[in-house]
Amino acid sequence: MAEQPTATERFVQGILPENPVYRQLLGLCPALAVTSSMQAAVTMAGAVLFVLLCANVVTSLIRDLLKPHLRIVIFTLTIATFVTIADRFLAAYLYQMSKTLGPYIPLIIVNCLIICRCEVCASKQSPLTAAADAVGQSLGYGLALASIAGVREILGTGMFFGLRVLPPSWPDWAVMVLPPGAFISLGLLLGGVNWYSQRNAKKN
Amino acid sequence: MASNTEQMSARRHDNYILQAWLCITLALFFGALLAGVQAALGPVIAENKINETKEKVPELVFGADAAVDSAGRPALEITPSTIRTDHAGGTRFYSVFEARFADGTPAGWVTKASGQGYADRIELLVGLTPDADRISGLYILDQKETPGLGNKIVEVSWRNQFIRKPTDQPLKVVKRGARAPEEIDAVSGATISSDSVVAIVNRVVSDMKTHLAQGPLENKE
Numbered sequence: 376m377a378e379q380p381t382a383t384e385r386f387v388q389g390i391l392p393e394n395p396v397y398r399q400l401l402g403l404c405p406a407l408a409v410t411s412s413m414q415a416a417v418t419m420a421g422a423v424l425f426v427l428l429c430a431n432v433v434t435s436l437i438r439d440l441l442k443p444h445l446r447i448v449i450f451t452l453t454i455a456t457f458v459t460i461a462d463r464f465l466a467a468y469l470y471q472m473s474k475t476l477g478p479y480i481p482l483i484i485v486n487c488l489i490i491c492r493c494e495v496c497a498s499k500q501s502p503l504t505a506a507a508d509a510v511g512q513s514l515g516y517g518l519a520l521a522s523i524a525g526v527r528e529i530l531g532t533g534m535f536f537g538l539r540v541l542p543p544s545w546p547d548w549a550v551m552v553l554p555p556g557a558f559i560s561l562g563l564l565l566g567g568v569n570w571y572s573q574r575n576a577k578k579n
Numbered sequence: 580m581a582s583n584t585e586q587m588s589a590r591r592h593d594n595y596i597l598q599a600w601l602c603i604t605l606a607l608f609f610g611a612l613l614a615g616v617q618a619a620l621g622p623v624i625a626e627n628k629i630n631e632t633k634e635k636v637p638e639l640v641f642g643a644d645a646a647v648d649s650a651g652r653p654a655l656e657i658t659p660s661t662i663r664t665d666h667a668g669g670t671r672f673y674s675v676f677e678a679r680f681a682d683g684t685p686a687g688w689v690t691k692a693s694g695q696g697y698a699d700r701i702e703l704l705v706g707l708t709p710d711a712d713r714i715s716g717l718y719i720l721d722q723k724e725t726p727g728l729g730n731k732i733v734e735v736s737w738r739n740q741f742i743r744k745p746t747d748q749p750l751k752v753v754k755r756g757a758r759a760p761e762e763i764d765a766v767s768g769a770t771i772s773s774d775s776v777v778a779i780v781n782r783v784v785s786d787m788k789t790h791l792a793q794g795p796l797e798n799k800e
Binding site: 437440441442445448449452453456459460463464466467468470477478 | 598599601602605606609612613616617620621623624627631723730
């Protein structure tokens with residue numbers, strides 16, 4: 376079997392080289408749906424961090440007991456448990472945000488990013504590496520959500536984190552906070568990232 | 580001996596329970612964990628909902644515009660209670676918030692009700708004038724309608740249609756261009772969600788009218 380990446384490598388890879396949204400194109404549904412404001416995007420990224428960290432560590436702890444044909448069931452069970460905890464926690468302590476995010480918190484259960492990390496990393500490597508992988512991937516995911524949400528919130532409302540950054544004369548591009556704005560922003564950012572990484576590859 | 584061991588391992592392989600032991604153990608463990616979380620957080624969540632309801636009462640009694648300038652708004656005393664209404668189909672219970680001005684004159688009623696929507700149950704608040712002859716407001720507490728279509732029922736512009744609607748006849752959903760006083764414009768692309776909300780509102784109105792006609796609310800708090 377090929378050498379597995381170390382904890383540090385896993386952590387670094389998650390942020391940019393293997394960024395969940397820009398490089399792996401995973402977890403795009405929330406990346407489109409909850410990125411109309413920075414607050415929502417940051418809360419979403421926090422929930423993903425919690426779920427991914429817990430699911431990765433638990434999966435890694437039981438990795439020697441997993442049977443190949445039953446592993447997906449166990450991944451899903453683990454993920455669903457922590458998603459429910461995150462959902463209840465938001466409803467209890469961040470009630471308005473939990474209403475804004477609505478069904479997208481329970482939908483983390485079907486976010487392929489998490490099951491992908493359980494499969495690729497946690498079911499094969501030690502809890503420490505799995506935790507580093509979870510944090511790295513979640514940071515990468517958070518950065519991606521924040522970049523989309525930043526563009527959409529600034530252009531769509533002239534505000535950033537609810538604070539005005541563009542002059543009041545800015546004609547708010549309402550389309551940016553509506554669903555089409557999500558597709559436009561994600562497409563352009565994705566194109567930008569691809570262009571940048573290709574240019575770098577040519578230089579090397 | 581060897582064949583015996585093989586047989587045993589074959590039997591073990593065929594046994595579903597043994598195959599799934601990890602799954603079953605984890606399910607029990609996670610179930611207990613979730614029960615613990617619910618026991619700890621459930622009351623907090625319930626309280627959040629009640630607080631949200633109470634905060635909404637003034638807006639539902641005075642209408643959205645009046646609620647905006649909270650400075651000039653007269654203070655309200657809000658008394659929660661539970662009422663029951665009996666029908667041929669059975670008994671229904673409602674949480675009702677009675678709002679009175681500081682001097683005791685009635686300001687209106689806010690009733691919590693729920694019913695089946697397109698995706699899941701819709702929970703909402705209906706505000707009524709003191710004698711229930713007009714609707715004074717509508718607020719959606721909880722819904723899981725289709726994002727982008729049905730969930731537009733939460734938007735102020737759609738809900739504001741209900742304000743000042745007379746309650747002498749049931750409201751009716753129309754596809755485009757509500758004209759008559761009892762007509763409500765459907766959210767486009769979400770007729771079922773609109774129908775559900777209007778049906779819940781109609782039920783609240785008729786039940787509350789029956790109840791008010793029967794006499795003052797008996798306060799169970």
